[in-house]
Amino acid sequence: MSWLDKIVPSMGRIQRKDRRASVPDGLWRKCPKCEAVLYLPELEKHNSVCPKCDHHLRLTARKRLDWFLDKAGREEIAAEIEPNDRLKFRDSKKYKDRLTAAQKDTGEKDALVAMRGELDGLPVVAVAFEFTFMGGSMGAVVGEKFVRAATLALEENIPLVCFAASGGARMQEALFSLMQMAKTSAALEKLKQAGVPYISVLTDPVFGGVSASLAMLGDLNIAEPNALIGFAGPRVIEQTVRETLPEGFQRSEFLLEHGTVDMIVHRHEMRARVGSVLRKLTHHDATPVSSLSTDDTDVSEPIVEEAALADTADVTFESIEPPKKDTSSTAKSDDHTRNA
Amino acid sequence: MNPNYLDFEQPIAELQAKIEELRLVSSDSQVNLSDEISRLEEKSRKLTESIFKDLTPWQVSQLSRHPQRPYTLDYLEHIFTDFDELHGDRNFADDAALVGGIARLNDAPVMVIGHQKGRDVKEKVRRNFGMPRPEGYRKACRLMEMAERFKMPILTFIDTPGAYPGIDAEERGQSEAIAYNLAVMSRLKTPIISTVVGEGGSGGALAIGVCDELQMLQYSTYSVISPEGCASILWKSATKASDAAQAMGITAERLKELGFVDSLIKEPLGGSHRHPLTTAERVKEALTASLERLQAMDTDALLERRYKRLMSYGASAA
Numbered sequence: 001m002s003w004l005d006k007i008v009p010s011m012g013r014i015q016r017k018d019r020r021a022s023v024p025d026g027l028w029r030k031c032p033k034c035e036a037v038l039y040l041p042e043l044e045k046h047n048s049v050c051p052k053c054d055h056h057l058r059l060t061a062r063k064r065l066d067w068f069l070d071k072a073g074r075e076e077i078a079a080e081i082e083p084n085d086r087l088k089f090r091d092s093k094k095y096k097d098r099l100t101a102a103q104k105d106t107g108e109k110d111a112l113v114a115m116r117g118e119l120d121g122l123p124v125v126a127v128a129f130e131f132t133f134m135g136g137s138m139g140a141v142v143g144e145k146f147v148r149a150a151t152l153a154l155e156e157n158i159p160l161v162c163f164a165a166s167g168g169a170r171m172q173e174a175l176f177s178l179m180q181m182a183k184t185s186a187a188l189e190k191l192k193q194a195g196v197p198y199i200s201v202l203t204d205p206v207f208g209g210v211s212a213s214l215a216m217l218g219d220l221n222i223a224e225p226n227a228l229i230g231f232a233g234p235r236v237i238e239q240t241v242r243e244t245l246p247e248g249f250q251r252s253e254f255l256l257e258h259g260t261v262d263m264i265v266h267r268h269e270m271r272a273r274v275g276s277v278l279r280k281l282t283h284h285d286a287t288p289v290s291s292l293s294t295d296d297t298d299v300s301e302p303i304v305e306e307a308a309l310a311d312t313a314d315v316t317f318e319s320i321e322p323p324k325k326d327t328s329s330t331a332k333s334d335d336h337t338r339n340a
Numbered sequence: 341m342n343p344n345y346l347d348f349e350q351p352i353a354e355l356q357a358k359i360e361e362l363r364l365v366s367s368d369s370q371v372n373l374s375d376e377i378s379r380l381e382e383k384s385r386k387l388t389e390s391i392f393k394d395l396t397p398w399q400v401s402q403l404s405r406h407p408q409r410p411y412t413l414d415y416l417e418h419i420f421t422d423f424d425e426l427h428g429d430r431n432f433a434d435d436a437a438l439v440g441g442i443a444r445l446n447d448a449p450v451m452v453i454g455h456q457k458g459r460d461v462k463e464k465v466r467r468n469f470g471m472p473r474p475e476g477y478r479k480a481c482r483l484m485e486m487a488e489r490f491k492m493p494i495l496t497f498i499d500t501p502g503a504y505p506g507i508d509a510e511e512r513g514q515s516e517a518i519a520y521n522l523a524v525m526s527r528l529k530t531p532i533i534s535t536v537v538g539e540g541g542s543g544g545a546l547a548i549g550v551c552d553e554l555q556m557l558q559y560s561t562y563s564v565i566s567p568e569g570c571a572s573i574l575w576k577s578a579t580k581a582s583d584a585a586q587a588m589g590i591t592a593e594r595l596k597e598l599g600f601v602d603s604l605i606k607e608p609l610g611g612s613h614r615h616p617l618t619t620a621e622r623v624k625e626a627l628t629a630s631l632e633r634l635q636a637m638d639t640d641a642l643l644e645r646r647y648k649r650l651m652s653y654g655a656s657a658a
Contacts, residue, residue, distance in 0.1 A: 086598075089587050091574035140654025147651065169542075169564050171574060174588040175600055178564040179653035181543060182550045185519055186526030186650045193527070209564070212503075212518040212543045231514040231543075232505030240505050250510060258511050 031055055033226075047267050056224045056267050058204060060106070061113040061128035064163050068126055068271060069117035077114040077125070078148045083141045087174055095172040098134065106133045110141035111166070114149040119161075120275045120288035125153040128163040129210070136166035138210050139173040143180030146214060150187040150198075159197040159278045164215040168208020181213035188217045197281040199274055202229050202252070202261065220277060221261040223252035224270075229260075346402050348391060352610075355384045388610050395559075398582035400591045401567055403559040404538050405501075408613040410620065411470075412439055412454030412497040415537065418620035419627070420445055420452060428479060432512065435476030437468040437504070438548070440483045442492065446628060451487035453480050453548055454497030457538075470539075471504035474517035477547050481521050484528055493531040493631055496548040501566065503544030518547040525550035526650060531634035531642060533627060535605075536560040536592070537612075552646050553630045554600060556592035557619070558607040562600070563590040603630065 027040050034053035043050070047067055048057040059067070065074075089095040103109060111133040116125050127149045129136040146162070153160040169177035191198050200218030204227035212231055215221075223229060230250040238245060248254050255261045265273045275288060345353035359380050366373040395403070403409075416423050420443035427434040440453035455472065458464035472480075480496075487494045503514055525532060525548075534551040540562030556562065565573075567585035572578040595601045605619075605626050612619035634642065 087587070087589055091584070091587060092576075143653070144655055171565055171570050171588070173654070174564050174590070175562060175595060175598070176654040178542060178546055179600070179650075181519075181546060182522050182526065183650045183653050185522035186550075186647060189523040189526050190647075192523070209543055211515040212547075213522055214519070216513075216516040216519040217523055230510050231503065231518070232510070236505045237507060237510070241507060243507075245507065249507070258513065260513050260516060 029057075032057070049267050054225070054266075056204065056226065058131055058165060059128075060132065061108065061111075061130035061163075064128040064203075065113060065115050065117075065126055068128075068161070068163070068274075069115060069119060069124075070121065072118070074115050074117040077116055077127075077152060078145045079109070081109065081141050081144055083110050083139060085172075086176065087172070089172040089174070091172075098172070102133045106130055108133055110139070110145070111136045112138075112142040112145045114145050116152060119271065119278065122275065122278060122282070122284060122288070123156070123158045124161055124278065125149050125156075125158060126161045126163070129165045131165040131205075134170060135168075136164075136210070137168060137170035137177070138166060138180050138184075139170035139177050140180065142170075143177075143183050146180075146184050147187040150184070150191060153198075154187075154191050154194055154196055157194075157196055159199065159282065160191060161199045161201065161274060161278075162214060162218075163201045163203055164206045164210055165203045166206055166208075166210035166215075168210055177209065181209050184214040185217060188214060192217075192219070197278060199277065201265075201270070201274070202255075203227050205229065207231070207233055216260070219281070220263070222270075222274070223255060223261045223264050224267060225252055225264050227252045229255055344408060346399070346406065348395075348399050348402075349388075349610075352384060352388050352391065355380060355387060359384065385609070392609065392611075396582060397561075397585035397589070397591050397594070398567060400559050401539075401561050401581075401585050403611050404561045406611065406613050407459075409499075409538055410612055410616045411499060412452075412456050412537070414616060415454075415497060415620055415623060416443065416452060418617060419624040420450070421447075423452070426479075426483060429475040429482060431478060432475045433473075435468075435472050435479060436466050437470050437500075438472040438476035438480055440480060445495070445624075445631070449490070449492050451483055451492045451494045452497070453483055453494065454537075455500040455545075455548075457499065468504055470500045471502060472500065472544060472547075473504050473506070473509045474512040474514050477503075477517040477521050480548050481517075481524055484521075484525065484532075488528045488530045491530060493533065493635070494528070495627060495631075496532070496534045496551070498534055498536040498540050498545045498549055498562075499538030499560075500541045500544045501539055502541035503547065518543050521547045522550055526646065527643065529639050529643065531631065532646075533630050533634070535623060535627070536562050537623070539566075541566060550646075550650070552634050552642060552649070553602040555603045555605055555623075555626050555630065556595065556601050557605050557612060557623070558592055559611050560592055561585075561590040562592075562595055563588050 029038050029040055029043060031038055031050040031053060033055035034050060036052040048059050083099050085096045108130050111130045112127055113130060114127040127146060150160055188198055197219050200215050200221050202215055202223045206215050206229045228250055234245055234250060252264045256264055342353040359377055362373050362377050423441055423443040425439060425441040437456060439456045443450060443452050455470045456467050457470035458467040484494050503518060532551040533553050534549045535555040537557050538560055542564055567581040568578045570584035570588060571580035592601060592604050596604050603626050605622050608615035608618045
């Protein structure tokens with residue numbers, strides 16, 4: 001054995017140890033599309049949109065609502081509802097154990113988070129699916145929470161916005177899950193009859209029972225770029241028709257072309273765009289209800305306290321304080337200019 | 341093996357073959373075998389009874405897909421009179437996997453809509469094995485809205501493996517077509533009765549299944565996914581379909597216990613395909629009774645009841 005062989009394993013050990021010490025777990029993430037390794041805090045500043053290839057990574061339900069709603073005046077809806085294993089379902093694992101594990105992993109009780117809040121001062125009810133909770137699948141709790149959110153929107157006559165990300169109905173709740181499709185659709189029909197706007201935002205991915213009910217019933221259906229959306233999954237279709245699927249099949253762009261969605265909106269533009277649509281549908285003025293005027297500041301407004309804004313109306317953002325999101329506000333302004 | 345019998349029915353098939361043989365012999369010769377034949381027939385009946393007494397959910401699932409089971413058009417022929425089939429969604433095409441039209445039940449006009457499977461290979465392909473495309477659901481929606489305008493109750497017959505998972509179906513918005521029906525059916529101002537006569541396959545079934553009363557034939561099934569599909573996802577093996585069928589509780593009996601089903605219609609011994617006419621008669625009785633109950637209500641009460649019924653699904657979880 002040469003001196004090099006002796007020394008190399010120990011060097012390896014040191015290096016591994018060093019890496020572990022200096023790079024804490026979960027500080028980096030690989031973009032699933034372009035495979036660029038991204039620094040997590042940087043990624044979060046960009047609302048989890050890959051700065052390299054513009055791929056929209058999945059967001060947790062809470063992050064989604066946190067980014068979408070104004071900071072002030074939020075109130076969670078039906079947070080207390082817990083799932084219940086009525087069928088005592090058991091496959092390779094017990095459903096009860098799967099639920100406990102999912103609750104521990106995500107910190108959520110089930111796969112939907114619902115909040116009443118404001119979008120640039122306009123009161124809205126917003127709900128978001130938690131995809132990491134059993135694939136965002138819809139069971140009794142998701143259906144019930146959705147209906148309570150929709151009912152609140154109806155009673156208060158304020159718009160409902162849903163961010164869907166789901167594999168479909170939850171198999172472990174069998175027919176109870178299937179019936180949530182009818183239940184949520186019936187609640188949405190009440191909104192439609194009453195003229196309360198409902199916007200369905202489709203994010204990656206939306207399939208099965210969620211796609212074939214609440215997600216397709218928006219007054220506007222909006223998709224994030226490149227999201228995979230459909231009724232049957234691509235694998236099932238491939239097995240059924242026994243031919244390869246066309247390029248871009250079931251992607252947002254495919255849905256736009258076939259008339260399923262009204263528009264594809266970049267995540268950085270989503271707040272402004274949904275706000276602008278809702279202000280038209282509810283006959284509000286074009287400017288955001290909150291005091292700020294330009295679109296750019298409007299986009300990044302929620303991270304600043306309203307009181308602080310009032311005091312420092314003329315001060316630029318950088319000087320107010322939040323290093324947290326000011327790069328993203330720059331990014332947004334860039335996007336605006338690009339698109340304009 | 342006799343293809344008209346399922347694997348768990350093979351002992352019955354063997355006995356029936358023996359009886360047929362004896363019949364042939366007795367018609368050919370002068371020997372009187374009628375005693376022996378009736379003895380065997382009695383034995384066959386007892387055997388059938390004992391086999392059908394304790395069917396597993398998976399066996400029920402196989403029965404619900406039996407190739408000789410009566411389909412929607414068979415019920416239309418035996419239960420209703422004066423049927424005019426109506427075609428097309430007015431936008432794209434007519435879908436043969438879903439049929440519908442106006443007919444009379446006990447002389448009163450009704451709208452009948454149902455999935456339709458085919459009997460022979462050519463017909464099966466034409467009917468796409470009872471799996472509708474979006475135009476099928478849009479036709480159903482058109483007919484249901486028409487029923488509302490002309491104050492006709494809507495009677496739907498459910499028997500589908502599911503909505504068609506194909507490229508063209510996705511292109512034309514399969515999800516939207518189903519979702520739209522769910523929303524519309526929740527508010528139609530006319531009674532809706534759904535009867536599951538075979539397979540109730542997921543969203544493809546529910547898209548004509550939002551109703552005021554749900555009836556199920558004894559050996560029909562209704563589930564969120566097929567037992568095979570569930571098994572291949574959760575057990576990672578399609579051979580566990582019988583476990584999946586058990587776990588999901590897909591049979592009429594179990595769903596009645598769980599509160600989804602209003603009336604369970606008993607099938608004749610051996611299943612509805614052995615005695616289609618008796619089955620049709622029983623379905624007719626159940627439909628007539630159900631319709632009488634629903635037509636006694638005024639429209640507002642009916643709609644409120646339907647909405648509450650929809651909201652009650654899984655609400656006790658809350």
